[in-house]
Amino acid sequence: MTVLTQPTQQPTTTYLKDYQVPDYLIKTTDLRFEITDGETLVSSMLHLYRNPAASSPATQLTLQGADLELVSIAIDGRLLETTDYAFGEESLTVFNTPEEFSLITITRIKPETNTSLEGLYKSRTMYCTQCEAEGFRKITYYLDRPDVMSEFTTTVVADKKYPVLLSNGNLIAQGDVGENRHYATWHDPFKKPAYLFALVAGDLAHIEDSFITCSGRKVALKIFVEPKDLDKCDHAMTSLKHSMRWDEEVYGREYDLDIFMIVAVDDFNMGAMENKGLNIFNTSCVLAKPETTTDAGFQRVEGVVAHEYFHNWSGNRVTCRDWFQLSLKEGFTVYRDSEFSADMGSRTVKRVEDVSLLRTLQFAEDAGPMAHPIRPESYIEISNFYTMTIYEKGAEVIRMLANLLGKENFRKGTDLYFDRHDGQAVTTEDFVAALADASGRDLTQFKRWYSQAGTPRLHITDSYDESTQEYSLTIKQTCPPTPECQHKLPFHIPIAMGLLGSAGDLPLVLKGAEPDFETSDNTHRVLELTQAEQTFVFEHVQEKPVPSLLRGFSAPVKSTFDYSRADLAILMSRDSDGFNRWEASQQLGLHIINDVIAQFQVDQHLTSVSIDPSLVNAYRQVLRDESLDKAMVAYMLTLPTEAYMTELADVVDVEAIHYSRAAVRSHIAHELRAEFLAIYHDYDHQQAYAATADAIAARSLKNVALGYLMLLNDDAVIRSCEQQYRTANNMTDVIAALTQLVNAQAPLAQTLAVTALADFYEHWQHESLVVNQWLSVQATCVLPHTLQKVQALQQHPAYDGKNPNKIRALISSFCNGNAINFHANAGEGYRFLADQIIVLNAQNPQIASRLLTPLTKWKKYPPARQVLMKGELQRIMAEPKLSKDVFEVVSKSLV
Numbered sequence: 001m002t003v004l005t006q007p008t009q010q011p012t013t014t015y016l017k018d019y020q021v022p023d024y025l026i027k028t029t030d031l032r033f034e035i036t037d038g039e040t041l042v043s044s045m046l047h048l049y050r051n052p053a054a055s056s057p058a059t060q061l062t063l064q065g066a067d068l069e070l071v072s073i074a075i076d077g078r079l080l081e082t083t084d085y086a087f088g089e090e091s092l093t094v095f096n097t098p099e100e101f102s103l104i105t106i107t108r109i110k111p112e113t114n115t116s117l118e119g120l121y122k123s124r125t126m127y128c129t130q131c132e133a134e135g136f137r138k139i140t141y142y143l144d145r146p147d148v149m150s151e152f153t154t155t156v157v158a159d160k161k162y163p164v165l166l167s168n169g170n171l172i173a174q175g176d177v178g179e180n181r182h183y184a185t186w187h188d189p190f191k192k193p194a195y196l197f198a199l200v201a202g203d204l205a206h207i208e209d210s211f212i213t214c215s216g217r218k219v220a221l222k223i224f225v226e227p228k229d230l231d232k233c234d235h236a237m238t239s240l241k242h243s244m245r246w247d248e249e250v251y252g253r254e255y256d257l258d259i260f261m262i263v264a265v266d267d268f269n270m271g272a273m274e275n276k277g278l279n280i281f282n283t284s285c286v287l288a289k290p291e292t293t294t295d296a297g298f299q300r301v302e303g304v305v306a307h308e309y310f311h312n313w314s315g316n317r318v319t320c321r322d323w324f325q326l327s328l329k330e331g332f333t334v335y336r337d338s339e340f341s342a343d344m345g346s347r348t349v350k351r352v353e354d355v356s357l358l359r360t361l362q363f364a365e366d367a368g369p370m371a372h373p374i375r376p377e378s379y380i381e382i383s384n385f386y387t388m389t390i391y392e393k394g395a396e397v398i399r400m401l402a403n404l405l406g407k408e409n410f411r412k413g414t415d416l417y418f419d420r421h422d423g424q425a426v427t428t429e430d431f432v433a434a435l436a437d438a439s440g441r442d443l444t445q446f447k448r449w450y451s452q453a454g455t456p457r458l459h460i461t462d463s464y465d466e467s468t469q470e471y472s473l474t475i476k477q478t479c480p481p482t483p484e485c486q487h488k489l490p491f492h493i494p495i496a497m498g499l500l501g502s503a504g505d506l507p508l509v510l511k512g513a514e515p516d517f518e519t520s521d522n523t524h525r526v527l528e529l530t531q532a533e534q535t536f537v538f539e540h541v542q543e544k545p546v547p548s549l550l551r552g553f554s555a556p557v558k559s560t561f562d563y564s565r566a567d568l569a570i571l572m573s574r575d576s577d578g579f580n581r582w583e584a585s586q587q588l589g590l591h592i593i594n595d596v597i598a599q600f601q602v603d604q605h606l607t608s609v610s611i612d613p614s615l616v617n618a619y620r621q622v623l624r625d626e627s628l629d630k631a632m633v634a635y636m637l638t639l640p641t642e643a644y645m646t647e648l649a650d651v652v653d654v655e656a657i658h659y660s661r662a663a664v665r666s667h668i669a670h671e672l673r674a675e676f677l678a679i680y681h682d683y684d685h686q687q688a689y690a691a692t693a694d695a696i697a698a699r700s701l702k703n704v705a706l707g708y709l710m711l712l713n714d715d716a717v718i719r720s721c722e723q724q725y726r727t728a729n730n731m732t733d734v735i736a737a738l739t740q741l742v743n744a745q746a747p748l749a750q751t752l753a754v755t756a757l758a759d760f761y762e763h764w765q766h767e768s769l770v771v772n773q774w775l776s777v778q779a780t781c782v783l784p785h786t787l788q789k790v791q792a793l794q795q796h797p798a799y800d801g802k803n804p805n806k807i808r809a810l811i812s813s814f815c816n817g818n819a820i821n822f823h824a825n826a827g828e829g830y831r832f833l834a835d836q837i838i839v840l841n842a843q844n845p846q847i848a849s850r851l852l853t854p855l856t857k858w859k860k861y862p863p864a865r866q867v868l869m870k871g872e873l874q875r876i877m878a879e880p881k882l883s884k885d886v887f888e889v890v891s892k893s894l895v
């Protein structure tokens with residue numbers, strides 16, 4: 001018999017309030033996969049028993065299943081008749097089920113034609129799985145929900161042309177099946193939900209190493225890749241060992257199996273997946289070597305390897321009760337990996353990078369139609385909730401908790417959480433309760449961060465009374481309405497701060513409070529804002545200070561304080577908080593660009609602009625300051641991005657932002673030409689590559705200098721840039737030079753760019769990840785006619801419209817990273833994106849849905865653009881057979 005799932009006409013919404021414990025639980029899960037070309041037979045034997053916690057004894061069992069062909073079904077050895085069960089949409093209900101029984105099902109699936117990349121599918125020459133969130137139901141009928149945790153034994157049988165057969169846990173048996181086939185059996189002693197299941201079969205090579213845990217156990221570490229990529233695994237292995245040590249030292253968490261494996265897969269929707277003992281990675285997040293990988297790529301590999309490894313405790317040993325709790329594992333684990341990266345490199349630089357991401361992408365999400373709290377109340381398709389809010393804002397919420405509790409109490413809290421809930425599926429409330437219990441702090445109000453969406457606004461004012469030497473800060477908090485809530489209650493917001501006087505940080509005497517000796521000289525403290533409006537008074541303040549607010553970005557909020565340009569220059573040069581020095585540079589940059597925007601809006605054809613010298617003066621000081629890390633100098637000399645300015649604007653004027661920012665950049669380039677030339681020429685272009693923080697910082701500053709110099713249209717600079725492209729020994733410098741050539745308007749640069757692009761492809765065409773960078777450089781070119789080039793590249797042999805990495809490199813880069821071209825006036829960019837989504841909707845709904853983001857922001861644009869963007873959303877909505885993923889985002893965006 002065959003059952004094919006029909007696409008839903010009216011997708012249903014799942015609500016947190018409807019949560020019910022499962023009627024049945026699964027003690028053991030025994031799976032056998034018979035992989036043959038064209039189809040795979042999955043035999044599943046489940047040992048089921050009634051859940052003692054269920055409200056009434058169940059007499060039927062409903063399992064989830066999608067795109068499966070049921071071959072047979074039996075209870076306790078008895079084959080069932082068709083009247084014993086019934087199919088629903090994505091489900092199978094078995095009637096008259098006893099208290100405890102074994103259920104054997106045999107299903108047939110077709111991994112070769114599974115383009116959704118969920119469940120079991122074939123990527124190039126290998127079979128692999130992706131089950132989070134609800135992919136396991138595409139493998140077999142199961143209780144596919146995270147609160148059903150079971151002990152898995154998995155046998156994989158395949159042709160010997162797939163010599164490597166892997167699953168979760170430890171290998172317990174292997175051998176031949178006839179002449180041409182073989183099998184491997186894996187047993188995972190740790191109970192886990194189905195979303196953590198993994199299977200891999202392929203012709204893979206691997207590197208191997210080992211790790212001795214804190215209790216002295218030896219763990220085998222293996223990274224599996226296609227043989228051609230074997231020379232790109234060392235960085236991931238080093239990162240893995242660093243992560244394992246760090247988690248022991250910082251969280252007291254030891255690894256638990258005898259083996260830990262990573263497999264790299266080319267076709268993958270996500271970055272990577274933390275399946276127990278068998279992590280599956282997008283190749284882009286595991287492969288790295290200097291010739292093919294940029295510094296950002298190296299750092300991504302380190303961060304993602306750590307992230308997935310840390311999930312072994314925050315996610316796997318203690319998992320989520322339901323998918324509304326996704327941030328329980330993701331927010332916490334992003335916080336953990338971000339602290340790990342901070343410890344491995346520069347803490348301030350990492351913070352600047354994280355906050356930049358949060359403030360552009362997450363704040364925009366919080367202000368758009370898909371805004372949701374970090375613990376949402378409802379969803380149509382859970383895949384749509386793997387968002388910046390769940391991950392990045394979720395991590396900020398954990399960071400605030402860590403800062404409010406202090407290092408020691410936070411560790412006590414996480415220890416209690418892991419001990420109390422090991423082997424359980426729990427909620428965000430359980431997490432916060434463990435922290436509250438361990439620290440003795442009342443976190444009741446703090447929990448509003450879990451249930452209220454939106455980015456809180458802080459309006460901060462100050463006053464200084466010279467006669468009493470009192471300085472006061474008044475802070476008002478508000479939060480704009482979001483789809484789930486119109487009127488927000490005040491949040492509990494930690495505001496780290498200090499006061500700058502003429503000779504440096506001033507001592508802080510907060511009226512009615514004990515001194516805070518977190519810094520030995522008492523110049524730094526965390527104010528706790530809990531009311532809608534609160535005033536904090538500091539005593540014995542001998543001069544009018546410049547306040548340094550939200551140090552280290554201590555809360556994910558938007559704040560306003562009326563700093564003068566002189567104040568910002570002081571913060572830029574003297575604040576003891578590195579993050580706030582950068583923040584001041586961004587704010588000053590905004591002032592200067594906004595001056596130009598004002599001129600631009602009066603006269604769109606203005607030929608010369610007047611630019612306040614304060615920014616260039618401040619940049620000069622930064623360049624002279626030898627105490628600063630070069631990476632920080634590079635960031636401080638980089639103007640606020642177009643994406644950040646777009647997020648800040650009430651109505652986005654795409655051209656004004658683009659051209660005004662460009663005018664200020666050009667002005668800086670001319671004013672600081674000598675300084676940038678010195679940086680560029682003093683850099684040792686022949687030095688051997690290292691992925692250390694210092695080396696990355698030096699490259700980054702040198703390439704920022706190159707970026708400015710290229711605005712001078714100077715033939716000598718253009719030739720230096722081309723020389724960097726040709727002679728650099730690492731991909732960071734190659735891509736930096738190529739990007740500059742491609743974006744430069746000078747005819748010489750354009751000629752050299754054409755040759756360089758052809759040369760690059762010729763050289764790297766067999767390295768898929770490198771080709772992706774080549775696609776991205778072209779897709780983000782700000783010059784005219786880029787859309788036509790993108791469309792032409794879709795026909796290029798380098799492009800594969802089924803591979804998510806290629807789609808991201810070309811389509812997503814153009815639509816998200818090239819505002820001036822994507823928002824072209826006639827709407828051709830919007831039409832192009834909608835066309836892509838319509839094709840992908842059938843093929844890979846997750847990716848289609850993710851691509852929608854730029855169109856969902858239509859309300860932020862002027863009326864003419866709104867009409868065009870909305871029109872494309874309506875065109876998508878009118879498509880027959882919309883996937884749940886796309887339906888949810890489009891329908892919510894059109895409200």
Ligand SMILES: [Zn+2]
Pocket residue numbers: 307311329330333
């Ligand atoms: Zn994760």
